[in-house]
Structures are given as structure tokens and as C-alpha cells.
Amino acid sequence: MSDEEDDIILSELSDDELVLQMHDDLYDGMKEEIEESVHILLDRGWMPYDVLTKALVEGMRIVGIDFRDGILFVPEVLLAANAMKGGMFILKPLLAETGAPRLGNMLIGTVKGDIHDIGKNLVTMMMEGAGFEVKDLGINNPVENYLDELDSNEYDILGMSALLTTTMPYMKVVIDTMIEQGIRDDYVVLVGGAPLNEEFGKAIGADAYCRDAAVAVETAKEFMDRKHNQMSA
Amino acid sequence: MTQISDAELTENGLTEMAAGRILLIACGALAREILDLKKANGWDHMDLTCLPAKLHLYPEKITEAVIGAVAKHRASYDEIFVVYADCGTGGLLQTACDELGVQMVLGPHCYSFFEGNERFADISESEFTAFYLTDFLVRQFEAFIIKPMGLDRHPELRDMYFGNYEKLVYQAQTDDPALTEKAKEAAETLGLAFERRLTGYGDLEVTLKAL
Numbered sequence: 001m002s003d004e005e006d007d008i009i010l011s012e013l014s015d016d017e018l019v020l021q022m023h024d025d026l027y028d029g030m031k032e033e034i035e036e037s038v039h040i041l042l043d044r045g046w047m048p049y050d051v052l053t054k055a056l057v058e059g060m061r062i063v064g065i066d067f068r069d070g071i072l073f074v075p076e077v078l079l080a081a082n083a084m085k086g087g088m089f090i091l092k093p094l095l096a097e098t099g100a101p102r103l104g105n106m107l108i109g110t111v112k113g114d115i116h117d118i119g120k121n122l123v124t125m126m127m128e129g130a131g132f133e134v135k136d137l138g139i140n141n142p143v144e145n146y147l148d149e150l151d152s153n154e155y156d157i158l159g160m161s162a163l164l165t166t167t168m169p170y171m172k173v174v175i176d177t178m179i180e181q182g183i184r185d186d187y188v189v190l191v192g193g194a195p196l197n198e199e200f201g202k203a204i205g206a207d208a209y210c211r212d213a214a215v216a217v218e219t220a221k222e223f224m225d226r227k228h229n230q231m232s233a
Numbered sequence: 234m235t236q237i238s239d240a241e242l243t244e245n246g247l248t249e250m251a252a253g254r255i256l257l258i259a260c261g262a263l264a265r266e267i268l269d270l271k272k273a274n275g276w277d278h279m280d281l282t283c284l285p286a287k288l289h290l291y292p293e294k295i296t297e298a299v300i301g302a303v304a305k306h307r308a309s310y311d312e313i314f315v316v317y318a319d320c321g322t323g324g325l326l327q328t329a330c331d332e333l334g335v336q337m338v339l340g341p342h343c344y345s346f347f348e349g350n351e352r353f354a355d356i357s358e359s360e361f362t363a364f365y366l367t368d369f370l371v372r373q374f375e376a377f378i379i380k381p382m383g384l385d386r387h388p389e390l391r392d393m394y395f396g397n398y399e400k401l402v403y404q405a406q407t408d409d410p411a412l413t414e415k416a417k418e419a420a421e422t423l424g425l426a427f428e429r430r431l432t433g434y435g436d437l438e439v440t441l442k443a444l
Contacts, residue, residue, distance in 0.1 A: 166341045196323055197323050
């Protein structure tokens with residue numbers, strides 16, 4: 001950030017300028033500025049859903065592209081995500097009140113023996129940003145955690161994450177248990193994590209492997225579209 | 234070979250060709266250990282070439298780099314042995330080695346084979362909140378942990394990375410008080426409890442001895 005940019009007074013920007021500035025601020029991980037801008041747009045009468053999609057999600061989409069292209073790295077993505085989290089915290093209660101579109105319900109968690117959650121948290125945030133309701137089971141989840149929660153509430157999608165070569169096979173344990181219980185086909189199962197790949201996803205019987213948060217969102221949307229098309233056919 | 238620079242091993246790896254009939258294609262993070270073992274055991278039938286240790290920061294690049302190294306050296310050796318474990322390749326390195334007809338080290342990663350794969354598997358259920366460092370990683374803590382994770386520029390990210398960990402286990406290959414002190418400092422930096430475990434070379438020595 002240059003000194004010149006430090007002098008920007010967010011409240012004096014037009015809506016269009018402010019949204020572009022928010023994309024820049026997200027890119028630079030400036031949480032306080034994002035929170036201030038969210039408040040400004042809401043005060044100007046913007047719908048929370050529009051603030052979310054046009055400013056935050058679009059900003060994170062740009063971050064995601066540059067991460068994929070090797071322009072941004074994990075630390076920068078984490079700072080951007082932290083800034084988006086600040087904005088989401090303000091918007092989340094308002095989204096429910098204002099009837100923002102709901103695309104589906106997702107259950108997500110890191111598998112047993114694995115404590116890594118950076119990727120999972122990014123997916124959770126981006127899925128919420130895209131209009132999914134997400135229940136996050138956190139880290140180190142045995143199969144019972146997933147199945148109990150699937151049984152207790154209505155979900156469309158199960159997401160599982162693992163960062164370790166040693167823990168990723170546990171995803172198959174969960175899927176096989178779902179098959180045994182005859183519930184596998186009731187859900188779309190998405191898997192992700194650094195050591196995973198497309199082949200592994202297929203081999204364990206997942207519906208799709210998602211290499212990053214943006215792909216997870218797009219994949220989830222596609223499956224929900226297919227589901228709705230099947231239901232209306 | 235006189236002094237090997239860790240920075241050189243990180244960025245460029247190592248080529249120490251002689252007249253052996255077996256070529257070890259190894260991770261740069263294992264160069265010193267392998268050279269120590271070669272020297273201690275008189276394994277003159279093995280040559281060593283190392284890929285840059287920094288590939289560990291991009292495990293998706295390891296398989297391709299190993300395939301390239303095998304292709305480059307295959308004609309010059311009777312046998313090639315890959316001194317990588319799975320190392321975050323999700324089985325792709327093993328598949329590639331199988332296709333190339335070369336052997337590699339068993340196990341998920343160097344923390345496991347230094348500990349001994351069997352023992353590591355036994356303790357992993359109770360120790361999955363441990364963050365491991367080897368001699369090399371202690372020496373290269375800034376280059377491999379602090380800088381790539383952006384903790385030098387953004388120390389506030391520390392708990393996002395390490396908040397779920399409880400302790401740092403320093404798997405010592407050698408008995409070096411200065412390294413132990415550095416490992417302790419690393420644990421403090423990351424906000425983790427500290428444990429030192431003298432593993433020696435573990436399954437690495439057993440595996441290479443069998444060649």
C-alpha cells in the first residue's frame with residue numbers, strides 16, 4: 001500500500017469505486033477497511049447479499065485466481081480470508097433476515113487424526129459466501145461425528161478434508177460406512193486437501209475431488225443444479 | 234566434499250558423482266545424513282544426487298522432478314534408488330517409481346522413517362498434534378517454516394497455522410546441543426511445547442544398508 005492509497009477516505013468513494021477498493025483491500029488483507037466498507041454499503045441501502053457477492057465474494061474470487069496462478073501464496077490468501085471473515089461476520093445475521101438465496105446445506109470436517117483446517121476453513125467461508133449453509137465439525141473427526149450429524153440434520157453435501165498422506169485414507173472409511181448404512185447416495189461427497197488428487201477421489205468413491213475452495217464452490221453448485229434439474233424433471 | 238551449504242541444498246540440491254553402480258536420487262534435506270551414512274559405512278558403491286530441498290514446499294512438483302532425474306541418470310547406473318518417502322505426493326511418487334521400475338523409501342515422510350515407520354504408525358494416533366522438525370529443518374527453520382508461511386511479515390498468522398498443534402518434536406539425527414537450542418527456540422516461536430527425540434537415521438539407514 002502506498003501513502004497515496006492510505007489517504008483514501010472510503011466513505012467519499014462512489015459505490016462502484018468503493019466495491020473496487022474493497023477488492024483491493026481484500027487482496028491486501030485489510031480487515032478493518034473491509035469492515036468499514038461493508039458498513040458504508042449497508043448504510044447506503046445495499047442489500048447484504050449484494051455486498052457479499054459483489055464486493056467480498058468477487059474480491060476473493062480474484063484472490064483465488066492469483067493463488068492458483070502462483071501470484072499469491074498461502075500467507076496472502078490467509079490474510080485475505082481473515083479480512084473477508086470480518087465482513088462476513090457483519091453480514092451473516094443480516095443475510096438470514098433479508099432472505100438471501102440458499103443453494104444447499106453442507107456438512108464439512110477434517111478427518112480423524114488430522115488437525116489441519118486452513119483449507120477447510122477457506123472452503124467453509126467461500127461456500128457460505130456462495131449461499132450455502134455450512135455446518136463445520138472442526139478437526140479430528142471419527143466417522144461417528146459425520147454420520148451422527150448427517151442423521152440429525154438435513155444436508156445435501158458432505159465435505160471432508162485431510163492434509164496428510166496418513167489420514168486421507170480415512171475418507172474411504174467414512175464413505176464405506178455410508179454405503180453400509182445405505183445413505184451414500186443421499187449426499188454429494190466432496191473431498192479435498194493438499195496430498196489428494198482426482199484419482200484418489202474416484203478410488204475412494206467420492207463424487208468429486210476439489211483442488212481448492214473456488215473449485216469446491218463451483219462443484220457444489222453444479223451438483224445442486226443437477227439435483228434441482230432431476231427433481232423438476 | 235568439504236562443507237555443504239544448507240542454502241545450496243535447499244535451492245539447488247546436490248550432485249556428488251563418483252563411480253558407484255547405484256545412484257541415490259534424494260531430497261536435498263537428506264543430503265548430509267546420507268553422506269554421513271555413506272562415510273560411516275563405506276558405501277562407495279553408491280553415488281548421490283539431490284533434488285532441491287525446497288521441493289518440499291511444493292509436493293506436487295516432487296514426482297515430476299524425480300521422473301526427470303531418473304531419466305537423466307538412468308543410462309549411467311545399474312540401479313537407481315529414490316530416497317523420498319511419499320512426501321505429500323498422495324501416492325503419485327510411488328506410482329511413478331513403480332512405472333519406472335525403481336525402488337523408493339517406504340513410509341509417508343521423513344519424520345516417519347527417521348522415527349522408524351512402524352513406531353511412527355504406532356504413535357501417530359496419540360501424537361497427531363505434534364509438529365516435527367529434523368536436523369535439516371531446524372537448521373533451515375527460517376527458510377522452510379518462517380518465510381514461506383509469511384510469519385516473518387505477518388506473525389499474527391501463527392495461530393492460524395499452528396493453533397491446533399500442541400508440541401514441537403525435534404527428531405534429532407545427531408547429538409548437537411546448538412541444534413537442540415535452536416529447536417527449542419523454534420518451539421517458542423511457534424508457541425508449542427518442546428520435545429527432543431534422538432532418532433538417529435532410523436529406517437533410512439536400514440533401507441540404504443540393504444542396497
